[in-house]
Amino acid sequence: MIDPIIIGTVALDSLETPFGKVDDVLGGSASYASIAASFFSNPGILSIIGKDFPKKHIEFLNQRGINTSGIVTGNKTFRWKGFYEFDMNEAKTIKTELNALESYNVQVPDDYKGAKYVFLANIDPELQLEVLNSIKKPELVVMDTMNFWIEHKREQLLKTIGKADILVLNDSEARQLFDTPNLVKAANAALKLHTRAVIIKKGEHGALLFTGSKYFNAPGYPLENIKDPTGCGDSFGGALIGYLSKTKDLSETNLRKAVVYGSVLASFNAEDFSIERLRNINSKDIEGRYKEFRDMGKF
Ligand code: AMP
Numbered sequence: 416m417i418d419p420i421i422i423g424t425v426a427l428d429s430l431e432t433p434f435g436k437v438d439d440v441l442g443g444s445a446s447y448a449s450i451a452a453s454f455f456s457n458p459g460i461l462s463i464i465g466k467d468f469p470k471k472h473i474e475f476l477n478q479r480g481i482n483t484s485g486i487v488t489g490n491k492t493f494r495w496k497g498f499y500e501f502d503m504n505e506a507k508t509i510k511t512e513l514n515a516l517e518s519y520n521v522q523v524p525d526d527y528k529g530a531k532y533v534f535l536a537n538i539d540p541e542l543q544l545e546v547l548n549s550i551k552k553p554e555l556v557v558m559d560t561m562n563f564w565i566e567h568k569r570e571q572l573l574k575t576i577g578k579a580d581i582l583v584l585n586d587s588e589a590r591q592l593f594d595t596p597n598l599v600k601a602a603n604a605a606l607k608l609h610t611r612a613v614i615i616k617k618g619e620h621g622a623l624l625f626t627g628s629k630y631f632n633a634p635g636y637p638l639e640n641i642k643d644p645t646g647c648g649d650s651f652g653g654a655l656i657g658y659l660s661k662t663k664d665l666s667e668t669n670l671r672k673a674v675v676y677g678s679v680l681a682s683f684n685a686e687d688f689s690i691e692r693l694r695n696i697n698s699k700d701i702e703g704r705y706k707e708f709r710d711m712g713k714f
Pocket residue numbers: 424426427428441442443444494495506511537538539561563564644645646647648649650
């Protein structure tokens with residue numbers, strides 16, 4: 416059974432951090448999210464790549480048990496170019512080349528349509544909505560976005576958020592989208608759009624979960640070795656939906672556990688460029704760090 420379904424970008428990234436520089440490496444919201452989800456479940460991706468996209472990346476995703484039959488091939492792969500300064504919580508975009516994404520006609524394979532868990536990872540909100548409308552009876556829809564779509568497609572974005580159960584976004588995007596410096600106000604504004612929960616990621620400082628009546632604060636993991644935070648948000652969202660689709664338990668307690676698993680995968684991801692760290696971890700590493708998170712929250 417293919418579950419969760421993840422729509423997002425599959426990209427070639429070029430970026431620089433204070434710790435190094437890489438060109439045309441595997442990136443994209445759906446890549447990170449599906450790899451993180453694959454530690455818990457059997458995700459299927461919906462995305463578009465170009466003829467220039469190296470086959471070895473698809474082979475790697477397949478080796479991880481990720482279904483890629485929902486990836487179509489267009490002209491040229493989506494490319495993102497960016498950099499980070501010493502405060503690595505904020506990615507600075509130099510260039511976003513939408514390329515094939517501009518003429519992407521989503522084709523949802525029949526065996527994806529029965530999925531119960533859907534992650535609308537960061538991509539054009541109109542495409543997110545289109546996918547959502549193709550899934551027969553989703554039980555949980557989690558969605559992410561970023562400043563690019565807040566700036567370019569705000570109205571469409573708000574419409575898609577209205578159909579999601581859980582909105583995941585980072586702190587600066589929450590402030591930008593809801594036009595307030597206060598994260599509690601931003602979360603309440605998101606809850607008014609009928610989302611069941613809002614998760615605000617604060618980079619290395621952890622994540623906040625708002626469910627209307629309750630509030631949870633997952634700590635940030637004290638990482639000494641952060642090389643490249645690209646994809647941390649996507650790894651967070653992928654692990655969250657992967658864990659929820661595995662456990663099929665949407666209680667407040669389990670949602671909190673999912674937030675911690677999200678934080679665990681995001682923290683591993685920051686330790687190396689592209690998906691290199693995620694490539695080398697296993698379930699034992701994940702459980703070990705999960706326990707460390709549990710201990711950090713005790714007082
Ligand atoms: P994150 O660091 O989790 O916010 O996401 C980083 C990934 O998002 C990179 O691998 C990029 O390829 C991808 N990305 C950058 N800009 C966009 C965009 N406008 N829409 C979708 N994905 C993007």
